[in-house]
Amino acid sequence: MVTLPSPVAPRIALHPDRLLPADPGTRSIARELYDAVRTAPIISPHGHVPARWLAEDAPFPDPTALLITPDHYLTRLLHAQGVPLTDLGVGVADPSPEQSRAAFRLLCRFWPAFRGTPVKLWLEQVLVEVIGTDLMPTEDTADLVYDAIAARVAEPDFRPRALYQRFGIEVLATTDDPCDDLRHHTALAADPSWPGRVLPTFRPDRYLEAGRPEWPRLVDRLGEVAGVDTGTLAGWVTAMELRRAYFAAHGAVSSDHGHRDARMAPLDPAAGERLYAAARAGRATPDEAVQLRRGLLFEMARMASEDGLVMTLHPGVCRDHHRDSRERLGTDLGADIPVTTEFTTALHPVLNAFGTHPRFQLVVFTVDETAFSRELAPLAGFYPSLYVGAPWWFLDAPDAMERYRAAVTETAGFGRTSGFVDDTRAYLSIPARHDTSRRADAAYLARLVADHRLTLDEAHQIAQDLVTTTPRKAFRL
Amino acid sequence: MVTLPSPVAPRIALHPDRLLPADPGTRSIARELYDAVRTAPIISPHGHVPARWLAEDAPFPDPTALLITPDHYLTRLLHAQGVPLTDLGVGVADPSPEQSRAAFRLLCRFWPAFRGTPVKLWLEQVLVEVIGTDLMPTEDTADLVYDAIAARVAEPDFRPRALYQRFGIEVLATTDDPCDDLRHHTALAADPSWPGRVLPTFRPDRYLEAGRPEWPRLVDRLGEVAGVDTGTLAGWVTAMELRRAYFAAHGAVSSDHGHRDARMAPLDPAAGERLYAAARAGRATPDEAVQLRRGLLFEMARMASEDGLVMTLHPGVCRDHHRDSRERLGTDLGADIPVTTEFTTALHPVLNAFGTHPRFQLVVFTVDETAFSRELAPLAGFYPSLYVGAPWWFLDAPDAMERYRAAVTETAGFGRTSGFVDDTRAYLSIPARHDTSRRADAAYLARLVADHRLTLDEAHQIAQDLVTTTPRKAFRL
């Protein structure tokens, strides 16, 4: 523990019962349920940690580059306090040590802005349990906390592989471009000294968005990598099939898709070729580009029914809402905003085609939580292929998790859900995120035991399933 | 009680405090409120039990045909586990005893999938309180439970009429086709030995859906039954008026309507006749068919303002989402999925026409729960004719009921709601469903007493009203 000499410096107090219900009887049930799964291995079937980190096992960079700059959960709310994103290192090519330290001070100064958010829970747990300091981030403690992290990062047991084992990760999925050669996954698989399991995930979004200016170039590149002429829709399809097979051969179990809406609908082959040709020539209207994207996504579903890669959807987000930030600083900086998202009609064609297909499996996430009780739980409560994804992104927080279980369970039970998905690039926070989910599920289950909807035994089985069989089934692990 | 010899077989434990809040102080208030209404007679103003059952009073069939095959709450979630619907008897003309027993085994095997759903609460309560076995359904106990039910079904006091009295039903509404001759209702009314009250409900959906291929044939049949030429819209209107009068003369107090959306809007008479003629000739476009349906539904509202039948709406469901199941096996098998549903604009014309009409009364149900606080409670909080229907279908569950009360009460109070509606064809589960609702309302009221929003006396009055005056007023009983 790195500690301040002053006895009055505020400390982080990680209460062992945090996030468990206040009612004493319910809390004791929740504590028992949580304790039984607290140390279960972490299954992380969807996330954004680069495979390179584990393949190369290099030390992490400075605290700001490690914890702040790449984490849009932090940058967005700091930006909302009036902090320029560049002051946090976003879009800054090579920040100086002074810039990094200054950015960290900004985080500490505005730390009270995170009260009530899960970011506060996660980062404080990281500081105590991963870094080993219980100093509360404040303007006064900023440099001490920064130094504590920097010192810890330099230690040999703080390399990515050591942490992987210390965190108790059983499997970790990355998210990868279809043209990626997966060299890091290959290296890991070939390394006899590496006991972990790191799987690629096929994420082809950009190759389906025919309305974007870079699309023709990307599709050319896809053709080169696959060794197929992508000048036709048929060629695009073949190239994708080949790349999916490549990913599957490297351990992938799922593809991931995040478009503005959830719709996928088949294209008549001839009309599809015409649309595709128009888009290649830059002559597709915005509506045609959307129609083509929905057709290409339907093709992805069709491939999934054949190659058995689980299809996961993360729709309904307006990406890069603030154009100026996008143009100056790039994407994924915290300006993505959800929109109303519809599933019953959008998924009609694909579920009619493959909804009862034994090879097809679809995990649907949403940031429009109104869909949970209205559409997703009813769909998952009928179609054996469809699973309701765990609370995602803005909903990855204790109250939202409770609402998710309350909205889904009464219609679809527990077994039609996906298990927790950390969806993060913040590697250090993975245990804290899974821990939060386990606490939230224990809290929900305890409530059902306390009002006698479940027996304690039933709740124990469910709590175990939710961290073992449930994600393994939803993601075919 | 039929019990297993083995002392380790799992037992159903129906805790007397189930569904009541965990906090001890709140629970004791809830228990007192619940106890005061626990045995109040059951008013069931909307459901799907066939009148024939009570008129003929024949023994129930085998356990699977009684409990599984016709209950889409069960078949849907079993289908989601990968069980073919035909294995549950759906669409099977005359299942063999072996098939029925095998289907029951599937239910028992997958019983854990129902954990957290109200189906588990209802069926376990049925097993203990109606059947008289406390054996938990499992693969091991399946045959014993099956035999226990089969034995019970054969007993004379297990006939529909005996159960009606044992269940303490005061009034039971059925759901009937406008062309139905209501012979079973007539027989019951004429039977001096029958002390119950079974009312028909006028459900004309199919006669309004001009976009369906069977519509012209149905409308012909309507004309025959009513003795009116339905070749014109005016004829259709007259025929409906006559059939409504026939239903009213047989005790009906309401008509029920379940279309894709809630809109009803008047048709200009001449344009209406043209639309109707086009639809009769099979020449109406899909949009025109929708426009005609909304016009016909508006006519229903106009009739309601004259004949005083309460109009109930159950909109917003995509029926038969899975076409293949529909084509092979029929409807009502668990593949109906809710959609976003709008009311403020949709009901504008009808509320402007009849919203303050003293004879008009409209009870609006929804499976899009976002409408409760946004639209339905505000509407019911102004229009004396409009009542917010109880949580329906997917929302007929403890957590959803709590959300319903929390969403509606602060804007519309308790008196602008409909009282509980079981909406079921699962006759045996009627007491369990009403019991769940009474517990949920007691839990909600207890919370308001515990935080001093209501006095205990006020809560007692409300709890009594909710099972007596509230449904009687909403349904004009």
Next chain:
Amino acid sequence: MVTLPSPVAPRIALHPDRLLPADPGTRSIARELYDAVRTAPIISPHGHVPARWLAEDAPFPDPTALLITPDHYLTRLLHAQGVPLTDLGVGVADPSPEQSRAAFRLLCRFWPAFRGTPVKLWLEQVLVEVIGTDLMPTEDTADLVYDAIAARVAEPDFRPRALYQRFGIEVLATTDDPCDDLRHHTALAADPSWPGRVLPTFRPDRYLEAGRPEWPRLVDRLGEVAGVDTGTLAGWVTAMELRRAYFAAHGAVSSDHGHRDARMAPLDPAAGERLYAAARAGRATPDEAVQLRRGLLFEMARMASEDGLVMTLHPGVCRDHHRDSRERLGTDLGADIPVTTEFTTALHPVLNAFGTHPRFQLVVFTVDETAFSRELAPLAGFYPSLYVGAPWWFLDAPDAMERYRAAVTETAGFGRTSGFVDDTRAYLSIPARHDTSRRADAAYLARLVADHRLTLDEAHQIAQDLVTTTPRKAFRL
């Protein structure tokens, strides 16, 4: 205290712990948090009390004209019980004393209909704490309560200014027409004996609604008052700028806008002039009128970025849903019904233009609570200019407030919210409304302390901020 001689007359019991959580441990935390802010001065940055009341300081009228007729929270739910609005004085030019008393009897008779609504909480608190009677309104006590209020209203310490000080109001914003000369605000500012702070708010809705028949006349009047020819769009813009400056010079800190949707989008200047000219000539289509309104609202945002008046939006309500009541009796009588409201796309243009502008500040309210977690909290969690408005209108109630905090906090924290806004013309109820909000926030914070998401110290700071720095920052007070 005015009391009935009969010991059995029902009494209002205002429990000191009302609205605090039932769990004893959580309640004691909530009580401590609430006690620390209970008597903090009231900041009321948005409401509908006329400045004239405070400028003239005349006695209030009779109890019905004071409490019932102008309060659509009361008239709407009484209308839903079947009470004609005219019986409550709505649209009645000069009600007789008998009519006023009869209206008050109706309120008392139907008082049970308000159980579970915040109206009951507010009015009972007003009766006990402002009027000084603990008689529960019933048919039997109606005249006694009426007389108690009438007697109290006649007392000198019951004048508006005396109550302002007794209520502990620090600042009170009114809502005013752009053409208002603000004479009452001027008089108050010039009165050395008046220690309060009453600010106008610029509310130009009617001048943007080019689709309404009165629009050309209103725009003419705007031109006269501003001394600018409003025959062109450029003239309209100049006139608005001048009136905003006039308001700012008289202390205004915000403008307020309540249209059907939240969209604002710039007009091309030439096209804007053409649209404006068409609208002036009464030739604009409904779609063009909407387009023009959105363009004019965008201009308001542009002005806000220059003059620094905070822009507040209250969109998403279908005003005067019941046309017959509107035509006979006017507006604001309880027939306004919310509609689904979208923000992510609607606010895209304005946030791209001014979202990071240091002078621009936007507070967004909604009665479509689905937007809180999906759109408003994400937007406020990125854009430093955007604040999530407090629960408004139908959502201004304990359970809805809890849902609001639960939906917003995990994504945006506490500091990106507006602080409580009473939005009322019911002057006597202002303390009760703020008290309800303080209790609700204490309850929410106590829950976060009880499950160790916040320390007690953190919760105390937040509770203080929410009634001091938070509204001051959001409204630039």
